[in-house]
Amino acid sequence: MAGNDDSRTQEYPNAESDAQIRHAVREIREQGYCVLESFLSGEQVDQIGQFLDAKKDHYFGRNNFEGDKTERIYAILSQGKLFQDLVEDRRIMALCDRFLEPNYLLTTSQAICIHPGETPQPWHCDDAFYGIARPRTVALSTVIAIDDFTAKNGCTEVIPGSHLWSDEEIAGDYRSGDRETDADFVQRMAGKSVAVEMPAGACVVFSSNTLHRGGRNSSQTVRRALSNQYCQPWLRTIENFYLTIPRAQVREMSPRVQSLLGYSVHPPFMGQVSGSHPLKTLNPGFVPSVFRRE
């Protein structure tokens, strides 16, 4: 995996969080995932829970992957500073600094609420659509629990160690369509998976090439979560935030979030706008040079 320079965590000088990050880096490297306990405060959990409850029943998935009993609210960071603060949380940024190249991007930011009766998602990796040979590190995913995550209510499930599997070893996982491409895949994974049970406010972080899925919800209540995911600065992002989030709103966001949304240049010139830095597009009246009158 990328990022062997331990000095980079020194950007986050608090000794306790530094130790937490070092431990998390080790776990992600060794088993493909880690859990950050007490990631959110109780107040944040309550506020996000209330927000999600107010939005309930309008965002059901359209296929077995999204989940027809699962609600997904994409571009959730557009819904307030509360969500933007989580996108640029210093612990997550420290992990991204370790696994991704500078100028990494936010690739998706969504709420995932699994309703009672939902079946397990197909086993998948969040980077399956990038044609780069495995094992690779091209993205980092987070799932933040807004409810206690249990094996009964559809907590995230992971296959420890699968981030190190080759393309041949992983063959049969979900790529597109409705289910895993190999009918035996689920059987082959049985006994290898871990249900990531964790309290509300905790966060599971995993390498994008770790096999995982949202579990079956056989409880009577909704399992609510947020998922922010980050990718290398030279990849196409899952969500097209340029077209989702109005520039007037991006203008009010922090410099870090602006950069994560792609208002940044990956040297020497990836992301430029008709020869200008993309941040210039946030100035009212900006006109790309190609459209300017002489």
Ligand SMILES: O=C(O)CCC(=O)C(=O)O
């Ligand atoms: O909701 C979860 O626990 C995981 C969801 C997931 O892996 C996905 O939608 O890509």
